[in-house]
Amino acid sequence: MSPYYVYILQCKDGTYYTGMTNDLEKRLAQHQEGYDD
Template structure:
């Protein structure tokens, strides 16, 4: 299953990094206030960057690298 690591730009200028197997669905969740606590308080958000991986665990690993 494909995976994506993504970076969002929040309305207050902060960033959010996440991973998912369905990028479009996850972005819609963030925009609707159904995403992480960080993003729901800082709407709207915009997709700044993403990387695609063959497996979701690779995307999750990359997310942790970027966050660290």
């Protein structure tokens, strides 16, 4: 069983984005590229 991460990111407009992933580095890169699911 692979670990999962819960994260909270502050966006450029000051809002917060919360999510969950099992690949934190990949998800952070996706967020920085503007990918939003």
